[in-house]
Amino acid sequence: MQNLLSKLNKTSYASSGVSIKRGDDLVSLIKPLAKTTYRKEILGSIGGFAAASLVPKKYKNPVLISCTDGVGTKIEIARKLKKYDTIGIDLVAMCVNDLVTLQAEPLFFLDYLVTDKINLKKSKEIFKGIAKGCKKSSCALIGGETAEHPNAFPKDNFDLAGFCVGVLEKDSKMLKNMSKKNDVLIGLKSNGLHSNGFSLIRKLIDKKKISLDEKIKKSSLGRVILKPTKIYVKEILSLKEVVSINALSHITGGGFIGNLERIIPDNLSASVSLMSKYHFHKELFTLIEERSNLTHEEMLSTFNCGIGMILSVPKDELDKTSKKLKTLNMPHLILGKVQSKGSNKKINFLNG
Structure with missing residues (x-):
């Protein structure tokens, strides 16, 4: 009787809401996905306390570059649509795209997933996306952390964070990452909203100004x-x-x-054509502008507006840059130029 009462009064980790078995099962699901992303420099495999990587031999004086990011409330849209196989791509993209602004080569990636209770089916879809993103960027998924926070995290919700490390030669001028006078600014097409501005999008949904079900471009x-x-x-x-x-x-x-302001030195400014119409994803950004009642400039302060990455290149290399981007099938747009500062503003918009 005493043993029975003792068992009934026992407070275990499982009864607290944390399942070690679910965690182990998830690791078993992740391992084969991670293995598909491995580079030859990776030592060992997922499951240890830490992970290891060599630096590629081609680097004579390597500098390690690191960054971390998340995907914000885009997760809430994935949850509403019950579609989780792409949010992991977003997570990798947000990190490696920051890394590559220094023209560094991504080496490895780690993730952090926190939830109230591990859902193996949902988590597998998330990690499929992470693995896909890592393969797209030739970056190895070598580890991470999955945490259950029972009674301390919203039910059936989760959040994601990523951490990426890359490499660059120490004597590289890329470490400065600043525009120069007379540079031409080139915008690379985005896939759409990417992973920013979703708090505003969700507010529009809450106010019933937009609906996730409404049609746009046959979707x-x-x-x-x-x-x-x-x-x-x-x-x-x-x-x-x-x-x-x-x-x-x-x-x-x-x-x-x-974000454009971040690469313009204090003694220079950028002259950018403020187009009345969006060059890329016109229907999407026009819809958001109209339903939110924002000005075009307010849109540019909130969203990428069709431009996911901006290059600043010497004027005499513009033709070579455009030709190379065309061979890479990368749609792009000449946005403007960098010049001497004529006002207190770092960016001056020109009508047209």
């Missing part, structure tokens, strides 16, 4: 905005072999304006 708005973030790694690393890129800006939080 639903939900599917269009859930399209994964474009990964620019292969294009940039290929381009840097033939062109001198002075600076790169990944258009994320803060939109087109906030």
